[in-house]
Amino acid sequence: MAAARSDVAAIRDRIAAGEHLLRRFLDNAEDLSADEREQGARLEAMAATGRVQVDYRGLPMGEYPAACYAQARQLFVVDPDLAPLLIYAAGLSGRNPETLKELPAEHRVLEERAVAVTLTKRRRGKANSRTTVHWSVDTERELRTMGGFYLLLHRMMGRSQAFSGTGSVWSIWAGNGRGSVRNTATGGHIGPFDTELARKLKLGAWAERHGLLGDDGKPLQMMVTRIKKTVEVRTAKQVGGHLPSARVTNTADTSFTHYLRHDPFIAEWAADVLTEAITDAEESARAVVVRLGGGSLAAVPDQVREQAAAGNLDTLACACTDIEHSPDGGRCHQSFLACFGCPNALVLERHLPALLALAQALRDDLQRRDVAQWTARYGATWQILTRDILPRFSPAQRAAAQETLPHLMLDLLEGPTQWS
Numbered sequence: 001m002a003a004a005r006s007d008v009a010a011i012r013d014r015i016a017a018g019e020h021l022l023r024r025f026l027d028n029a030e031d032l033s034a035d036e037r038e039q040g041a042r043l044e045a046m047a048a049t050g051r052v053q054v055d056y057r058g059l060p061m062g063e064y065p066a067a068c069y070a071q072a073r074q075l076f077v078v079d080p081d082l083a084p085l086l087i088y089a090a091g092l093s094g095r096n097p098e099t100l101k102e103l104p105a106e107h108r109v110l111e112e113r114a115v116a117v118t119l120t121k122r123r124r125g126k127a128n129s130r131t132t133v134h135w136s137v138d139t140e141r142e143l144r145t146m147g148g149f150y151l152l153l154h155r156m157m158g159r160s161q162a163f164s165g166t167g168s169v170w171s172i173w174a175g176n177g178r179g180s181v182r183n184t185a186t187g188g189h190i191g192p193f194d195t196e197l198a199r200k201l202k203l204g205a206w207a208e209r210h211g212l213l214g215d216d217g218k219p220l221q222m223m224v225t226r227i228k229k230t231v232e233v234r235t236a237k238q239v240g241g242h243l244p245s246a247r248v249t250n251t252a253d254t255s256f257t258h259y260l261r262h263d264p265f266i267a268e269w270a271a272d273v274l275t276e277a278i279t280d281a282e283e284s285a286r287a288v289v290v291r292l293g294g295g296s297l298a299a300v301p302d303q304v305r306e307q308a309a310a311g312n313l314d315t316l317a318c319a320c321t322d323i324e325h326s327p328d329g330g331r332c333h334q335s336f337l338a339c340f341g342c343p344n345a346l347v348l349e350r351h352l353p354a355l356l357a358l359a360q361a362l363r364d365d366l367q368r369r370d371v372a373q374w375t376a377r378y379g380a381t382w383q384i385l386t387r388d389i390l391p392r393f394s395p396a397q398r399a400a401a402q403e404t405l406p407h408l409m410l411d412l413l414e415g416p417t418q419w420s
Contacts, residue, residue, distance in 0.1 A: 157172070
């Protein structure tokens with residue numbers, strides 16, 4: 001993209017310099033030097049007729065084509081310019097080359113902030129479809145946005161369009177060699193993709209001229225379709241792999257199937273992202289700590305949390321941070337059922353097997369007991385267990401804990417006999 005941008009800027013500046021000289025000549029030719037007046041007169045004739053005016057005096061015949069190209073380049077886009085212009089358009093827009101080659105000249109500028117263009121999208125096995133896009137415009141940096149770049153293309157090729165008669169934004173002077181005869185009616189101006197989209201752009205020669213290399217250190221095999229694929233990959237990375245947000249020109253399914261799935265970079269990146277996500281999830285899961293009874297987790301000293309994590313403070317299915325100072329005062333002598341509403345209670349991941357076993361024991365007991373009686377005895381515990389505690393743990397954590405469920409007897413819930 002940097003190589004293409006430098007070429008695009010050079011094309012823009014080259015044509016701008018020719019236009020500037022033409023304006024100076026038309027405004028006041030007397031202020032120009034003799035050489036500038038001669039060149040200005042040739043540019044005036046070119047602007048009026050579209051035909052390239054060349055001073056062949058003193059030139060060997062073999063240098064005529066190069067001189068003709070050099071003169072045409074002052075006001076018109078020429079064939080070698082197409083490669084960097086199309087590459088840059090693909091990098092900015094993420095559109096496929098066929099759609100870009102059929103960019104129309106017709107457009108609407110919306111409050112100098114965006115340009116509306118109707119694109120043709122070719123689909124295999126289906127009729128061509130049309131869609132209107134709105135590209136943003138940055139008037140100060142026209143190479144930054146696709147809207148600004150599109151308007152630049154229109155401005156650079158506007159003179160040529162008047163002679164070629166094309167409805168495309170692409171119009172070049174191609175009046176050298178066989179083109180001088182083939183395109184004589186239009187002064188050498190053509191829509192380069194009007195009759196054939198597969199016009200040779202010599203992308204390999206362009207990449208070689210800039211010394212572009214692939215990741216393997218070999219000369220880069222330049223393809224506009226690969227640029228679209230690269231844009232898809234880059235956009236997917238920027239939005240964190242969320243394909244509905246990443247899609248620019250295709251559905252999420254199409255983007256993945258045709259552009260992302262087999263790309264080695266996106267596969268490696270996705271694997272890294274997945275690994276990081278799993279690691280983050282595991283670390284987050286391990287950090288699940290539930291303080292019951294309205295207690296503040298921040299108020300639990302680190303030393304106490306370490307003891308709880310080591311299992312030194314376990315009760316039946318949680319840990320007690322201060323058994324010597326119960327909410328009722330003094331050493332705790334309450335039922336284990338009271339733990340689930342006590343501010344001294346602390347639940348960690350290591351308690352999950354016991355919590356699941358307790359939930360299963362309560363379900364089993366409901367099958368044997370009157371509902372009203374079961375609710376009166378275990379209803380509050382069930383609500384806290386199933387709504388406040390278990391949902392804090394991930395499905396993966398709960399599935400792993402199911403493999404190590406202890407056997408709990410509900411009789412233990414009725415009294416803290418182990419404290420005596």
